[in-house]
Amino acid sequence: MSLKIWGRANSLNVQKVLWCSTELGLEFERIDWAGEFGGNDDPAYRALHPHGKVPTLQDGDVTVWESNTIQRYLCSTRAAGAALYPADPAARAAVESWMDWQLAGLNPSMVALLLGYYRTPEEKRNHAALAASQAQAQDLWRIVDDQLSKRPFLGGTSFTIADIGTGIQAYRWYEYPIERRPLPHLERWLHSLRERRGFQRYVDGPVS
Ligand SMILES: N[C@@H](CCC(=O)N[C@@H](CS)C(=O)NCC(=O)O)C(=O)O
Numbered sequence: 101m102s103l104k105i106w107g108r109a110n111s112l113n114v115q116k117v118l119w120c121s122t123e124l125g126l127e128f129e130r131i132d133w134a135g136e137f138g139g140n141d142d143p144a145y146r147a148l149h150p151h152g153k154v155p156t157l158q159d160g161d162v163t164v165w166e167s168n169t170i171q172r173y174l175c176s177t178r179a180a181g182a183a184l185y186p187a188d189p190a191a192r193a194a195v196e197s198w199m200d201w202q203l204a205g206l207n208p209s210m211v212a213l214l215l216g217y218y219r220t221p222e223e224k225r226n227h228a229a230l231a232a233s234q235a236q237a238q239d240l241w242r243i244v245d246d247q248l249s250k251r252p253f254l255g256g257t258s259f260t261i262a263d264i265g266t267g268i269q270a271y272r273w274y275e276y277p278i279e280r281r282p283l284p285h286l287e288r289w290l291h292s293l294r295e296r297r298g299f300q301r302y303v304d305g306p307v308s
Pocket residue numbers: 111112113114134135136140152153154155165166167168203
């Protein structure tokens with residue numbers, strides 16, 4: 101199989117690529133890598149991904165790393181990608197704004213909660229830092245909720261790759277062992293994402 105995705109299946113960033121590939125109807129081989137599987141510093145792997153992280157995509161002779169870049173690459177090289185990643189510059193910018201924001205704006209507080217609750221023993225948790233991350237994430241989700249009160253999907257009227265990364269983090273937000281304020285538009289949107297095959301196959305499951 102010429103399409104290979106390197107990365108452990110419980111990684112948010114790997115899940116983005118698995119879900120996106122499913123939306124595109126692609127067949128691929130996934131290789132368990134990083135985290136408990138290790139291999140990050142393997143010289144042959146570093147030749148593919150200079151930072152030793154996951155995911156990495158190999159498409160024949162082409163190697164791509166960074167989860168959002170991989171999604172854009174897949175959508176740009178497959179016919180079915182036009183619907184998920186619009187060619188019109190204004191529509192594309194609306195999609196990309198949310199993708200960039202997910203990585204730079206939403207990710208830090210959401211990852212702090214993931215590491216704090218799932219990767220830190222209870223007796224070692226920094227509860228003040230967790231409360232601050234939770235408050236910050238709650239404020240950000242309120243803004244997403246406001247956006248979703250005006251349109252069905254983040255990028256506009258139809259599902260695009262803008263919905264994938266933030267959709268996975270919304271799923272996790274509702275899985276984390278925390279109190280949350282109700283956000284009806286966010287919940288409606290997440291409900292619609294849950295019906296997608298890529299979500300069901302690669303996202304819906306225990307957070308770890
Ligand atoms: N911005 C990068 C982040 C890549 C990243 O940090 N991946 C994590 C997993 S989500 C990783 O490889 N961590 C080291 C490990 O799992 O061993 C992306 O979106 O691809």
